[in-house]
Amino acid sequence: MTIPIEVLEAEALSLPQADRSRLVDRLLASLGHDPEWEEAWSEEADRREARIADGQAQWVSGPEAVARIRASLK
Secondary structure, three states: OOOOHHHHHHHHHOOOHHHHHHHHHHHHHHOOOOHHHHHHHHHHHHHHHHHHHOOOOOOOOHHHHHHHHHHHHO
16 A cells, blocks of 8 residues: 655654654665766765865854855855
């Protein structure tokens, strides 16, 4: 029996945060891995960490990053 996506979504959103996080991890893992994508993101993460280590950039909290993005879209 197939569960309508709307029902499944409502059920998933009603889960506690820890369970939703676990579900997201499992769903993402089920999509498979693209080695080229993973390598590209690994290289980008290394570049960003190097910029922070060199003082060219600094860490920003998640909420601050979202606020900056929203401000830039206005």
